[in-house]
Amino acid sequence: MNASSVTTIRHRERSAQAEKALLYGVFGLLLFGPLAFGAVEPWSIFVIEAGSATLFLLWIGKQVLDGEMNVRWNPLFLPMGMFGALIAAQILFRTTAYPHDTVSLALQYLAYAMLCFLAGQTLLRGAQAESLALIFSIYGAALAGFALLQGISSNGRLYWIRQPRSGGWIYGPYVNHNHYAGLMEMLVPIPLVVSLSRQAAPKVRAVAGATAAVMLGTIFLSGSRGGMLAIVAELIILAALLIKQKRGLRTAIGIGVFLAIVVGLLTWIGGDELSKRIATVGPGHTELSADIRSYINRDGFRMFLRKPVIGWGLGTFPIVYPEFRTFYTNFFVNEAHNDYLQLLVEMGLLGFATMIWFVVTVYVRASKKIGNWHSETSGAVTLACMLGLSGILVHSAVDFNLQIPANAALFYVLCTIAAAEPFAKPARRRRVARSVPPEELPQESLRQPATNF
DSSP, X not given: OOXXXXXXXXXXXXXXXXXXXXXXXXXXXXXXXXXXXXXXXXHHHHHHHHHHHHHHHHHHHHHHHHTSOOOOOOTTHHXXXXXXXXXXXXXXXXXXXXXXXXXXXXXXXXXXXXXXHXXXXXXXXXXXXXXXXXXXXXXXXXXXXXXXXXXXXXOSSBTTTBXXXXXXXXXXXXXXXXXXXXXXXXXXXXXXXHHHSSSSXXXXXXXXXXXXXXXXXXXXXXXXXXXXXXXXXXXXXXXXXXXXXXXXXXXXXXXXXXXXXXXXXXXXXXXXXXXXXXHSOOTTSOOOOHHHHHHHXXXXXXXXXHSTTTOSOTTOHHHHGGGTOOSOOSSOOOSOSOHHHHHHHHHHHHHHHHHHHHHHHHHHHHHTTOTTTTTOHXXXXXXXXXXXXXXXXXXXXXXXXXXXXXXXXXXXXXXXXXXXXXXXXXXXXHHHHHHSOGGGSOHHHHTSOGGGO
16 A cells, blocks of 8 residues: 555545534534523633634635535525625624624624534434434433422522522523523424334334423423423424324324323422413512513514614614613613514514525425435434424514524524435445345346435
């Protein structure tokens, strides 16, 4: 073997190592965010931004090792690019009310974009997706278990150690219980879809179903009414899909057992307190009332009407809002508590139209892959992503999950996965098919199209 061949082999090995590091680096950052209180503090935001930039540089280095630039296209790149151009226009043409905050939040969106890009370049095979589904299911179960333990032994501090500066309704690693619910809305569909698919073994499906039930139960136990509404919407969408596809008795029994576990968990742990939380906000928690939310919505709409085309500037809502506030409160209104309204205020109709373009593209692309979700990894992954995204989009009408970096980053990456091309077919099957001479294959196999291998 000559020196050139040895160098080529080493480059390939390093490229494979870099690809693996990229894949788990991207999703590792997504797992880090929720544990760091949702990545809302400067140090954790820096970790997300610096980590995504480092991974992007690693991806460039991998392209150099490969000797070519391979970019896997995703249709979401167009609306993402348009949104970035609008932010750049706000900064360059000084249309933003506070350039510092717009630039700071623009860097966060750049980090989200890099994570989405890298996820699309590295998550290419079904085996990778199955490994990540296992990791995220275990992660979600661990977080749910932690939240349950914290719920019965809370001392009002994050991890029983950190005292929130401005109070809050702590649940899990989040100061705001609504944001814990938002995270679980995106994680619950992963084990839930596994429990209903044909690809996993019966024991795996049973464990996945129980895991999803516990995770779902904590959404109700968190007291987040927006989270309850969102998860119910996800279950309705899933039920409608199952009815449309005329799934069998086994699926119906599985769903029945799943719901029984959820109800049992809620009754055992929640009891009367859960009923009170569903009816109204429990005492002793700092939570905006429905009246205050309606005032914020009305005031926010007045802000939008003042600058309807390109908005006040990304991240400027808390800076501009006091000028338009029509009620007294001792709360600092730092968000609109409605992601759609805040997008209209900060980015105007142009930004809102870009968001509609983005979401429609996700659902159009995803709907083409979920036909055989029960037997194909691509379809199952896409369905799990769609359910989680649907929950957040419902919840966003009454809260601000997409202003929380950890939840926003996961949301955008799930969108990218849902809109991506189907995963590559397993290489092992192709090798087996090529290794058998045509004359030795059964006649039925010869009549099958090549795409089956």
